[in-house]
Amino acid sequence: MSEAMSELAVSGLYAAVDGHEILRGVGVTVRSGEVHALMGPNGSGKSTLSHVLMGRGDYDVTAGSVTLDGEELLGLPTWQRARVGLFLAMQYPTEVPGVGLEDFLAAATGENENGDEDGDGDLSVRITEEAARLGIPDEFLTRGVNVEFSGGEKKRNETLQLAVLRPKIAVLDEIDSGLDIDALRDISRRVEAMTHEDGLGVLAITHYARLLTELRPDRVHILMAGRIVASGGPELADQLEESGYDGLASELGVEELAVEGPVQRSTDEDPFGDPTAGALPFEV
Template sequence: MTELNVIDLKASVQGTEILKGVNLTVKSGEIHALMGPNGAGKSTLGYVLIGHPDYKVTSGRIILDGKDITGAAPEERARLGLFLAFQNPVSIPGVKISTFLRTAYNQMHPDEKLSLKDFFNLVKSNMESVGLNESFISRSVNDGFSGGERKRFEILQMLVLRPKIVILDEIDSGLDIDALKQVSSHIQREYNEGIGFIIITHYQRILKDIRPEFVHVLMNGRIVMNGDKNLSDKIETEGYDWLKEVA
């Protein structure tokens, strides 16, 4: 059982306060949708949670399984099981997929000594299940990936690395219906395995398949409303404007 607690979290980017007191608890086997208009601070929250160096926590705490990780290095957070699939993953020319995954795997599971062959087989079988063909493994990270390949690669990372809490930022953007269905079914499968999810999304298309139990709306750096599927349904028909009055 894993539990992530975000307590009155405030954070700034380049001297501007973006998160203005966020509270959120996510446990194993829960799916949380984090919704909100563009510029609300959704991605910022994701980056702050995984410890991106550009984002400074100015107050509040991030607790993972009772351990204060507010100031922990990204590698330490990853080792403890926190994973973010980036919205706009940077390309790392020259770093092969296989090397990238193995380095990340060893960071997250330092006690598991998988042989190169076993690791390769693990990656290969998961590549097949996310619909990436075999030649993919020898390409460089995100170098010339299509939109769909990026998203599939994010899901591949999740399947190979086996984190405890997964943050998916706009995993649904730019995916066609079939790819979206496939991604949703992988999320569903991992959910059944007990992984906790924060699914960041602007639209609610992906939520139709996934049906999160918890829906949070972030506006102007604060969670202004908590609810369930009914809340995301309401947002689909009415947008975010009505929430401005509540916020």
């Protein structure tokens, strides 16, 4: 992977949810081995950008283009974007009851498509090795994906999948949220190693600068109200840490920080995740 240079190029990207424009001309280019931080206040469109890149159905892309090594992604379904080398580590990884990690990743890589029930063992070995590297106990590998995982365990599991699938470009959507300092360090180190060893390009979306003390960015971009209003080196994150989003906005002469309209959607509704969900317990 390290010899072949890859490039994710986002340009002039506009997107709306339920008729509300959330992204208003986003442009950013991420190449192999680079770490880009995309920072922005709540409601600036950060998560929307991540899901638009991955092709979630709830968003209407109204203009722009997203290419990976020259191939336009916007017309591709989500799973094909993943197959060409894009990965999204989600802010709220979904619980999938009864689906074990190995079956899941075998389906993700198409390794079992020839009906080989046991696979070639390679995937299984990679999963075990990565789990050890990330400090994930074996018992988590046999359970349903993310089911009854803590916030930190879910993020370690996202990183495990990232490492096993070896995409070209990874978008990390608030990978730092819900993490204690040890988990943040473990995950950041693993991601950073992938940028060196595998040439992974990273777009790390975050609200807080604290991630960037562990995962050192080459470039920092500030997203406000659906536009990138500033780009620079790591010093831009320091400036943000100093001034806050309001201060930075007035320094930059930006009036609008967030976009209006329904930005947040619940991702935790899972009618089948909890066997007692919807129960009407009572005692007489």
